[in-house]
Amino acid sequence: MIKYALVVRQRQVDIYRKLIKDDEAFAVASTLILGYRADLSKETLSAYSRTGTIHALSVSGMHVGIIYILLNWLLVYFDKNALLKLFKLLLICTLIWYYSLLTGFSPSVLRSAIMLTVFILAKQFKRTTNNYNILAFTAFCLLIYNPFLIWDVGFQLSFLAVFGLIYFQPKIYKWFQIKNKWLDKLWSAIALSLAAQIATLPLSVYYFHQFPVYFIISNLFILFPITLLMYAGISILLLKVYFLAPAFEWLIVFTNNGLKWIANLPFSGITAIWINRYQLLLLSLFIMILTIGLAYNRKKYLMTAMAILLVLQLTLSYDKIKAMQQKQIVFFSLRKNFAAAFIYGRESILVSDLELDDKSFDFFVKPALEQKLVKTINLVKWQDDLIMKNFSKKDKQIIFNNYSLLLMDESFNYKKLVNKPKFDMVWLHNNPRQTIDNIEKEIDFSMLIIDSSNHDYSLSKFQEQLATMKIDHHILKKNNSYLVDLKHKTNE
Numbered sequence: 001m002i003k004y005a006l007v008v009r010q011r012q013v014d015i016y017r018k019l020i021k022d023d024e025a026f027a028v029a030s031t032l033i034l035g036y037r038a039d040l041s042k043e044t045l046s047a048y049s050r051t052g053t054i055h056a057l058s059v060s061g062m063h064v065g066i067i068y069i070l071l072n073w074l075l076v077y078f079d080k081n082a083l084l085k086l087f088k089l090l091l092i093c094t095l096i097w098y099y100s101l102l103t104g105f106s107p108s109v110l111r112s113a114i115m116l117t118v119f120i121l122a123k124q125f126k127r128t129t130n131n132y133n134i135l136a137f138t139a140f141c142l143l144i145y146n147p148f149l150i151w152d153v154g155f156q157l158s159f160l161a162v163f164g165l166i167y168f169q170p171k172i173y174k175w176f177q178i179k180n181k182w183l184d185k186l187w188s189a190i191a192l193s194l195a196a197q198i199a200t201l202p203l204s205v206y207y208f209h210q211f212p213v214y215f216i217i218s219n220l221f222i223l224f225p226i227t228l229l230m231y232a233g234i235s236i237l238l239l240k241v242y243f244l245a246p247a248f249e250w251l252i253v254f255t256n257n258g259l260k261w262i263a264n265l266p267f268s269g270i271t272a273i274w275i276n277r278y279q280l281l282l283l284s285l286f287i288m289i290l291t292i293g294l295a296y297n298r299k300k301y302l303m304t305a306m307a308i309l310l311v312l313q314l315t316l317s318y319d320k321i322k323a324m325q326q327k328q329i330v331f332f333s334l335r336k337n338f339a340a341a342f343i344y345g346r347e348s349i350l351v352s353d354l355e356l357d358d359k360s361f362d363f364f365v366k367p368a369l370e371q372k373l374v375k376t377i378n379l380v381k382w383q384d385d386l387i388m389k390n391f392s393k394k395d396k397q398i399i400f401n402n403y404s405l406l407l408m409d410e411s412f413n414y415k416k417l418v419n420k421p422k423f424d425m426v427w428l429h430n431n432p433r434q435t436i437d438n439i440e441k442e443i444d445f446s447m448l449i450i451d452s453s454n455h456d457y458s459l460s461k462f463q464e465q466l467a468t469m470k471i472d473h474h475i476l477k478k479n480n481s482y483l484v485d486l487k488h489k490t491n492e
Helices: 002-019 023-034 042-050 061-074 076-080 082-102 107-124 131-145 147-151 153-173 181-208 215-238 242-263 277-296 299-323 359-371 436-442 456-467
Strands: 327-331 339-344 347-352 376-380 386-388 391-394 397-400 403-408 425-428 447-450 473-475 482-485
Touching (some): 002 082, 002 215, 002 242, 023 215, 107 153, 131 153, 181 215, 215 242, 277 299, 347 359, 376 386, 436 456, 447 456, 456 473
Parallel strands (some): 425 447, 447 473
Antiparallel strands (some): 339 347, 391 397, 397 403
């Protein structure tokens, strides 16, 4: 069934590829309508993420809801008698589940498909519905289907967002009574955005480490274009109205440019927010207790919420003070590149072949440094020398806070070291033609690091030699990163 879905989806993607000339527009169209994310550029993803509209690129409940509204409108003439009405119900449910299949049965789409099916059935058989019961029943069904979905980020955020819409939105909407029809609709849309953002705030910060300041503006901006794009994109595929493709492409480009403009506004986002699980719990408790206090006008709850917020702020301040005292070396495990960060307080010297705008740096190195609250990164190449406070790199040697490393590369090929120099660590790089036995005889060291610049055959050779020797070592390729904590004299 999944194979069939992937084949059919690829056919639809190929249609978009033929009709849409702009690569970014094609990538957004494929992602928005079909959940095909392979061609999304880093710049586009960043724009949607920084503006708090990344949900628009994840096929979710909004997409299924828009399809339901379209189908319900197109099939309105089937409401004339009970038999046709039943056929309409079955047809809508079938098409919604078929669309869910095409998009790969993501948790958010499954959640929406089940909820809509229950809602349609209850409406058909004239049964009263309770939104909380429907939400709980949907979660129950999905967890029977796959219990491990409880740890899926999409599952968690999807259900929290819907809970926010059910619980928070009516309360926020009642803040203001607006008589003007269009201003009232605008306020309703703002209330929806606020409700979803409040409910998902703790987990969004925990998982994505950022908060979009202009999320209300960006969500209002995409509200109408996204709806039009969904209708136009589905019509192009289902009704073969290919003449809509140029307008469809222009609207995507316009939406992308608008979001990029918002993302580049001053103070558009608070980034590098790192909280641990205890801080996540404190933030969640603060929002829950504050909500109860405001809803029922209970002073005790409000005071408790403020106390929890104070504790949260104290823990965050403690993390910053702790970060100012850290002295660590982090060797990153990368597929082809190499990187080692020498961290002193909130500064870092990065010895690497990566550039600061490389994808590998953004995805593997930068998040780790941000988590350690590093603010300044000084990039040093393998061949470069550098002397700074607490750090010296010269003649293939690094001394960092009295911790010494020998950088052994191809320049050591067939060379013999005399007087048995002493180092805390030997770093093997770029296939040096040396045996582990010779290294042990010629150098007094405690730890051996082998990075990913070494070819697989070199790694196999080193592993064979190390298997019969009692030498502390760590091979970075296809293994965990390696941390040396100089403040506490620990390795991990």
